Amino acid sequence: MYYKRVNRGLSFTKPGIYSFGLLLLVGMIGVTTGINGLYVFLSAGIGGFIISGMLSEKAMKETRVAAVRPAAADAGAEFAVEVKVENQSSWFSVFELDTLLALDAPRFKLISAGIDAPVQAHASCLRPQRVTALGAVCRGLPRGLHAKMTAVQKTTFPFGLLEKFKVEVIEARFVIGPALDLGFLATLRPKIKAALAALDADREFFAHRSYQSRDPRRDLDWKKSAMKAPRDWVVKQYRARGEEARVRVLAPWGVVSRAADPVTYERGLAKLRTTLKALEECQRAYVLDWGDSLVEGAELCFESLAGAPEFTDRARGPHVPAARGKGSEVFAVTLAFDGEDVA
Numbered sequence: 001m002y003y004k005r006v007n008r009g010l011s012f013t014k015p016g017i018y019s020f021g022l023l024l025l026v027g028m029i030g031v032t033t034g035i036n037g038l039y040v041f042l043s044a045g046i047g048g049f050i051i052s053g054m055l056s057e058k059a060m061k062e063t064r065v066a067a068v069r070p071a072a073a074d075a076g077a078e079f080a081v082e083v084k085v086e087n088q089s090s091w092f093s094v095f096e097l098d099t100l101l102a103l104d105a106p107r108f109k110l111i112s113a114g115i116d117a118p119v120q121a122h123a124s125c126l127r128p129q130r131v132t133a134l135g136a137v138c139r140g141l142p143r144g145l146h147a148k149m150t151a152v153q154k155t156t157f158p159f160g161l162l163e164k165f166k167v168e169v170i171e172a173r174f175v176i177g178p179a180l181d182l183g184f185l186a187t188l189r190p191k192i193k194a195a196l197a198a199l200d201a202d203r204e205f206f207a208h209r210s211y212q213s214r215d216p217r218r219d220l221d222w223k224k225s226a227m228k229a230p231r232d233w234v235v236k237q238y239r240a241r242g243e244e245a246r247v248r249v250l251a252p253w254g255v256v257s258r259a260a261d262p263v264t265y266e267r268g269l270a271k272l273r274t275t276l277k278a279l280e281e282c283q284r285a286y287v288l289d290w291g292d293s294l295v296e297g298a299e300l301c302f303e304s305l306a307g308a309p310e311f312t313d314r315a316r317g318p319h320v321p322a323a324r325g326k327g328s329e330v331f332a333v334t335l336a337f338d339g340e341d342v343a
Contacts, residue, residue: 001108001110002108002165002167007166007167007168008057008060008164008165008166009108009154009164009165009166009167010053010162010163010164010165011108011109011110011111011112011162011163011165012110012111012112012161012162012163013111013112013156013160013161013162013163014111014112015160015161016049016160016161016162016163017111019045019048019049019161020049020161022045023042023045023046026038026041026042026045027042030042048159048161049161049162051158051159052157052158052159052161052162053162053164055157055158056155056156056157056158056162056163056164057164058089058092059092059094059095059097059155059157059164060153060155060164060165060166062087062088062089062092062094063085063086063087063088063094063097063126063153064085064086064088064153064168065083065084065085065086065099065151065153065168065170066084066085066086066131067083067084067171068081068082068083068084068101068149068170068171068172068173069081069082069083069084070172070173070174070175071138071173071174071175072174072175072176072177072299072302072303072306073138073140073141073174073175073176073177074176074177074178074179074180074273075140075141075142075143075176075177075178075179076140076141076142076179077140077179078137078138078139078140079137079138079140080135080136080137080138081101081119081121081135081136081137081138082133082134082135082136083099083101083119083121083133083134083136084131084132084133084134085097085099085121085123085126085131085132085134085153086130086131086132087126087127087128087129087130087132088129089128089129090128090129091128092128093125093126093127093128094123094125094126094155094157095124095125095126095155095157095158096122096123096124096155096156096157097122097123097126097153097154097155097157098120098121098122098123098153098154098155099120099121099122099123099134099151099152099153100115100117100119100120100121100151100152100153100154101117101118101119101121101138101149101150101151101152101170101172102115102117102118102119102149102150102152103118103141103146103149103150104150105150105167106150106152108165112163115152115154117152118138118139118140118141119136119137119138119139119149120136121134121135121136122134138174141174141176142176143176143177143178143179143266143269143306143308144176144306144307145173145174145175145176145303145306145307145319146172146173146174146175146176147171147172147173148169148170148171148172149169149170149172149174150167150168150169150170151167151168151169151170152165152166152167153165153166154166175302175303175306175307176306177273177302177303177305177306178266178269178270178272178273178305178306179270179273180270180273180274180277181267181270181271181273181274184270184271184274185274185277185278188274188275188278188342189278189281192275192278192279192282192335193282195333196247196282196284196333208221208224208234208235209234209235210233210234210235211225211230211231211233211234211235212235215235220233220234220235221234221235246284246285246286246287247279247284247285247286247287247333247334247335248286248287248289248333248334248335249272249275249276249279249286249287249288249289249335249337249342250289250291250334250335250336250337251272251288251289251290251291251336251337252289252290252291253290253291253292253317253318254291255337255338255339256268256269256272256290256308256318256337256339257314257315258339259311259339261311262310262311262312265311265314266311268337268339268340269305269308271337271340271341271342272288272305272337272342273302273305275335275337275342276288276298276301276302276305280298286298286301287301288301288304288305290304290317290318290320293318293320295320295321300321303319303321304318304319304320304321306319307319307321
């Protein structure tokens with residue numbers, strides 16, 4: 001049972017429902033037989049439920065979710081989460097508190113059956129007036145920018161008879177990008193490495209520097225080193241034309257969004273994510289070109305793909321966290337996405 005007005009919920013645990021049934025049975029026997037000892041047992045049992053409710057209410061009143069550390073991950077993949085829980089009481093220690101994070105408010109029942117939440121953090125003890133960081137593992141979230149989460153705090157302390165809980169919407173920042181397409185990544189790696197290797201082979205003179213003993217003699221600039229002592233020799237420095245240039249991943253939104261169904265649409269986003277991953281493996285800077293705007297930097301490109309609208313809402317265009325107009329950009333290689341592949 002959950003009472004939204006006071007933000008409190010109460011459920012019986014399995015031991016609690018059995019104990020409550022036993023108390024009802026003892027009460028009925030006591031009424032029919034008049035045995036005074038049964039009333040003592042009944043009073044003690046009811047007192048246990050009352051004490052359990054009071055202590056668990058105190059725990060709910062004094063605790064809150066203080067913060068959730070931002071995280072980024074691929075859709076459906078597990079990732080580490082840190083939840084900070086604060087005990088605001090000046091004297092009361094809270095024991096056996098569970099903090100659950102979910103995308104939507106879960107459904108509650110009279111008899112506790114557990115809550116299926118992707119994040120479940122447990123605290124054995126929260127000291128008074130302290131903020132405790134709880135580590136947990138998220139089982140995986142769907143692609144998107146999850147700025148808010150539903151937090152459920154619950155406890156069965158002290159006797160495990162009643163489960164008291166409360167619900168609140170908290171700020172969070174989970175950037176969940178498209179899942180990697182590992183098969184496509186294996187196909188794409190040699191293609192990108194070949195393109196970048198050809199670019200790196202095209203080298204040009206950059207500057208001179210002093211000769212060192214480990215330098216090959218063929219790099220010596222004999223015009224500047226002739227008739228000089230070895231300590232005054234200089235060697236030529238070369239650099240690849242594309243070392244300072246970036247790779248442009250061209251993915252016009254009109255091409256990305258023309259997918260026929262949600263599955264094809266998500267697969268296209270996954271292939272773009274995989275392309276960026278392949279470039280990161282080659283330690284190459286890149287920009288994501290949506291056609292009308294550029295997104296620069298690995299983190300912002302990942303966020304742009306994570307924040308891409310749902311298939312039914314794709315007409316509103318791509319999510320562009322940091323865009324700039326096309327200018328005199330120098331691109332080493334352009335990889336064009338045609339909706340199915342990258343060339």
